[in-house]
């Protein structure tokens with residue numbers, strides 16, 4: 001060993017907050033003693049402060065990919081870099097928001113939001129201040145002392161978001177966070193998420209089954225192919241911000257929607273045929 005470090009491959013990448021390099025993930029299925037390739041050769045680079053969504057047919061590996069980025073699952077090959085440094089396990093620089101709010105039912109909103117800070121031994125006063133700040137940011141001031149069962153689904157999902165934001169992660173990983181909400185609440189949440197994203201200045205990687213949601217929120221939409229998940233194409237959303245919900249009705253929005261739908265239609269239809277589900281809309 002010469003002791004001279006070769007320049008890291010990432011050193012030439014300015015401001016890449018998150019990078020996936022050639023990620024492959026194989027699940028070992030002990031019941032059948034077989035291997036299932038969930039992800040294969042995924043390269044993805046996300047810049048600081050960027051909002052990127054992933055869409056693709058069910059089972060193409062979106063949740064698996066977020067778990068690899070979070071470090072919950074180790075990649076079979078390839079590596080994940082945050083700020084150019086390789087990550088192998090979950091860390092405070094990344095936070096995950098899942099489809100279900102999974103709040104602690106015996107804790108109030110305030111105590112749910114400050115739970116993670118308690119685990120880090122942050123002092124009670126500071127924890128309360130930080131939690132209150134993010135409760136306000138997600139529009140839940142006045143509900144600090146309510147229990148989860150006293151909240152609507154949308155409100156619970158806001159608490160969930162505050163719980164992730166209070167830890168001050170650099171990167172928010174969101175896995176269909178609004179999937180269980182009704183259509184109107186979902187749109188309200190999309191608008192609010194964008195406002196929060198602007199205020200909190202986070203880098204977001206967002207998974208959804210709804211193409212319009214992906215376009216409305218994102219700077220870029222990454223389309224995964226059917227299993228094994230690969231990046232089929234990345235579409236830039238050249239629509240100025242701030243965005244109002246009405247932009248979803250504009251022709252330029254529909255043009256991007258059509259483009260993304262055409263990319264995934266074949267894979268989704270194949271998947272739908274397998275699952276025999278409703279084919280009337282463009283969520284999948």
Ligand SMILES: Nc1ncnc2c1ncn2[C@@H]1O[C@H](COP(=O)(O)OP(=O)(O)OP(=O)(O)O)[C@@H](O)[C@H]1O
Pocket residue numbers: 027028029036038056057058059060061062063064065227
């Ligand atoms: N723990 C596991 N063990 C074995 N196989 C798994 C495991 N988790 C997921 N898989 C398989 O990996 C593939 C990708 O699953 P994943 O949940 O990542 O897909 P997805 O794109 O998130 O799907 P959906 O859109 O339905 O949420 C699927 O074929 C699934 O059956």
Ligand SMILES: [Mg+2]
Pocket residue numbers: 062063064
């Ligand atoms: Mg999933």
